Amino acid sequence: MSSDALAELSAQLPGDALLVGADAVEAYRRDRALDPTAGVPLAVALPRTTAEVQAVVRWAAAHGIPIVPRGAGTGLSGGASAVDGGIVLSTERMRDLRIDRTTRTATVQPGLLNAELKAAAAAEGLWYPPDPASYEICSIGGNIATNAGGLCCVKYGVTVDYVLGLEVVLADGRALRLGGPLIKDVAGLSLTKLFVGSEGTLGVITEITLRLLPAAPAPRIVAAWFASIEAAAAAIAEISTTIRPSLLEYMDRTCIDAVEDLLGRGLDRDAAALVLGGSDDLDPDGRDVAFMIDAFRRHGACEVAETGRAEGEALAAARRAAIPAVERRGRLLLSDVGVPLPRLGDLIAGVDAISRDREVTIAMLAHAGDGNTHPLVVFDPTDAVAAERAELAYGEIMSLAISLGGTISGEHGVGRMKRPWLREQIGDDALEIAERIKLALDPDGILNPGAIFEAR
Incomplete structure (x- = not known):
């Protein structure tokens, strides 16, 4: 790419809206998936308006330059990995x-x-x-x-x-x-x-x-601690198929330990799992809360209690902190596989078996009420053997979810990290139709090549 061509783009944007040079673009090369194959972009565009985005896209189309749109860079599937010689189009300044x-x-x-x-x-x-x-x-x-x-x-x-x-x-x-x-x-x-x-x-x-x-009323939160992941999964299955909680979250022992190390909230490190159930139902009798407490107890929870508002908010914050807490223990391969609710227990047990078979730590947390889980494969990136085992475990988790009638992505997207398993899940015909739509809207393949679809 000639300097004249890049100057042509720069002239169409405000003076500080185009970053060039290795140091300037480094922070925009990857999202939180830390994709090791991320490329080095030609430049980073920082538009503020639709018209400025149009200018970048028209310039890229005219020169055959790929564009990788990027938000805050918090994605977990490599959806914002930069492409060699491309443009990263960051929307961080578009804040109206x-x-x-x-x-x-x-x-x-x-x-x-x-x-x-x-x-x-x-x-x-x-x-x-x-x-x-x-x-x-x-x-x-x-x-x-x-x-x-x-x-x-x-x-x-x-x-x-x-x-x-x-x-x-x-x-x-x-x-x-x-x-x-x-x-x-x-x-x-x-x-x-x-x-x-x-x-x-x-x-x-x-x-x-x-x-x-x-505005919704503040939820009432019930915390239940379990001695086994099987018992926790059974309680979740009954609750999620009987009532409609406003929150039903799961953390395993690895997550509990990591969060406690980070936040020091007094979490029970001896528990195999913590389940948080919430209800914002205004029913004065609190029937949903009573049902959750009863279900947790019947399925063998070691401790069950409705929390006060401050404690409930603290436990919800602990759940939100799980990924960054586990991330402090090594490099993560992050997943967000989901399954039909009746198969949630099978998925949790299956991931636990993969962890043992591959001799790799897999922390498990979940939006359990809708079957959306986050198995976090933890490994030392300086240990090539451990990294290989982690990669194998990650792929086996994808295939396990598919075999249970589930999905390789419930909310984080396919990106580049999970693309190899997309065909296995949706099949040849659905993938072909999706590729036709991509071709119709982006015939030259300049928009985020390599995410979801093979780069052309």
Whole structure:
């Protein structure tokens, strides 16, 4: 790429909106998956407006340069790994926010953080439910790109359930506006939902219209400690198929130990598992809470108690801290496999067996109420033998989830890390249709090549 061509792009952007040079682009090469195959980009673009995104995309299309859209870089599947000689298009400066109380909607740019939207909505007496564990540092654009979930999604749904409209810049530079502040809109094909979860492979999202809800009551939290993972899984299965909790989370002993090392919250290190159940039902008799307490006890919990509000919030915060806590113990291969609820116990037991067979630590945490789990394979990256065992275990977890009728990704996306198992899950025909859609919208393959699909 000639310096003249790069100068042409720089001239179309504000003076500080294009980063070049190895040192300047290094921080934008990888997301939290730490993809070892990430390339070195030609430059990093930092647009603030849809028009500036269009300028970057049109320039890249004219020169055949790949573009990797990037949010806050908190992704866990290598969806934002840079490509050699490409452009990383970071939306971190796109942070506008407007809330309309009359329609209960928020219109935001993709760089706004999830926590910032929640705070702004709360100031208006409203609520944005999707709450990834990383909500304080992850961006709305990244949440849209991966169709992120979170702790309360067992009752309130995932990101796509709140997306009413999008503005998307296509691979040819056109800005496409879809949907808007309408509760019902079925005119034409559902193109809005096509882009949610597409991981930047079909277009660059530059504006989002989101549905907000009235503020929810504070949940009542029940904590249950178990001596075996099998007993915990059995209790989860009964609760999740009988009532609709607002939260049902699982942490195994490895996660408990790691979080206790990090936060020192007095967690029970002797327990095999901790399950947190929550209910924001306003029923004065608290029937859901009573049911959870009874179910935990009948399935052999060593200790069960409804927490006070402060303790419940502290335990929820401990659950949110699990991934960074485990990450302090070594390099992680992060997964987010999901299974039908009746197979959750089989998945937890199967991952435990893989851990023993491969002699590798696998920490397990889960949004258990919707069957979405996060097995974290921990290894020493300086030990080549241990790294190989970890890679084998990671692949076996993918295949195990598929064999149980599940998915290789419940909320973090396929990215580059899980692409080898996508065909095994969805089959040849579905993959071919998906590739046709990709070809129709991005015929030259410049948008996030290598994520979800093989790079062309």
